[in-house]
Amino acid sequence: NAGVMQNPRHLVRRRGQEARLRCSPMKGHSHVYWYRQLPEEGLKFMVYLQKENIIDESGMPKERFSAEFPKEGPSILRIQQVVRGDSAAYFCASSFHTESTEAFFGQGTRLTVV
Amino acid sequence: TQLLEQSPQFLSIQEGENLTVYCNSSSVFSSLQWYRQEPGEGPVLLVTVVTGGEVKKLKRLTFQFGDARKDSSLHITAAQPGDTGLYLCAGADSNYQLIWGAGTKLIIKP
Numbered sequence: 001n002a003g004v005m006q007n008p009r010h011l012v013r014r015r016g017q018e019a020r021l022r023c024s025p026m027k028g029h030s031h032v033y034w035y036r037q038l039p040e041e042g043l044k045f046m047v048y049l050q051k052e053n054i055i056d057e058s059g060m061p062k063e064r065f066s067a068e069f070p071k072e073g074p075s076i077l078r079i080q081q082v083v084r085g086d087s088a089a090y091f092c093a094s095s096f097h098t099e100s101t102e103a104f105f106g107q108g109t110r111l112t113v114v
Numbered sequence: 115t116q117l118l119e120q121s122p123q124f125l126s127i128q129e130g131e132n133l134t135v136y137c138n139s140s141s142v143f144s145s146l147q148w149y150r151q152e153p154g155e156g157p158v159l160l161v162t163v164v165t166g167g168e169v170k171k172l173k174r175l176t177f178q179f180g181d182a183r184k185d186s187s188l189h190i191t192a193a194q195p196g197d198t199g200l201y202l203c204a205g206a207d208s209n210y211q212l213i214w215g216a217g218t219k220l221i222i223k224p
Contacts, residue, residue: 004156006156033212035214040219041216041217042120042200042202042214042215042216042217043157043202043214043217044214045212045214048211056211091156091157093156102147102159102162103147103159103204103212104159105149105156105157105158106156107154107155107156108155108156
């Protein structure tokens with residue numbers, strides 16, 4: 001049973017470009033969480049999704065950021081018109097169902113904006 | 115707003131010493147989890163504690179959930195260089211969403 005898969009592992013974008021980060025949850029998991037982590041810091045919650053629904057996006061900036069988790073395919077975190085301050089590690093985690101709060105993490109995507 | 119405060123934020127000790135990391139809140143959690151993260155990797159779940167007063171042991175690591183389910187501690191006995199990493203606690207609120215501590219960066223020197 002494969003774990004949570006994130007790709008790409010590393011992503012370099014110029015200011016103003018778009019970044020698309022992908023996350024395939026563990027098999028059977030229908031809940032996905034996206035987190036952002038700056039160097040030497042803890043995790044900052046961004047968004048919580050179930051299949052085809054955004055449950056909580058309170059941690060995600062209102063502009064330039066969007067997330068989806070379609071019925072088929074991976075969850076996508078999209079950052080439009082990236083700026084240097086978007087440089088960070090973005091982690092995805094999945095869980096089996098709402099009451100199962102044990103989250104399993106991917107290895108992250110390290111976004112560098114140049 | 116629920117907060118989960120971890121202390122200390124940073125700890126550097128010699129191999130063989132004991133240490134305790136704390137995770138405190140004024141809120142009650144339905145469960146609390148501890149994760150460890152190594153550089154360049156995602157967090158890995160170490161343990162989940164659910165019952166107030168619960169104690170779980172994982173080799174040299176001992177996890178305790180406070181009686182009121184508001185706080186937790188992680189105690190490491192005879193620390194080894196392989197224990198080096200970022201330790202994160204996360205509490206599940208009434209909506210089963212995770213509230214995260216800021217992490218404790220632990221360095222064990224040989």
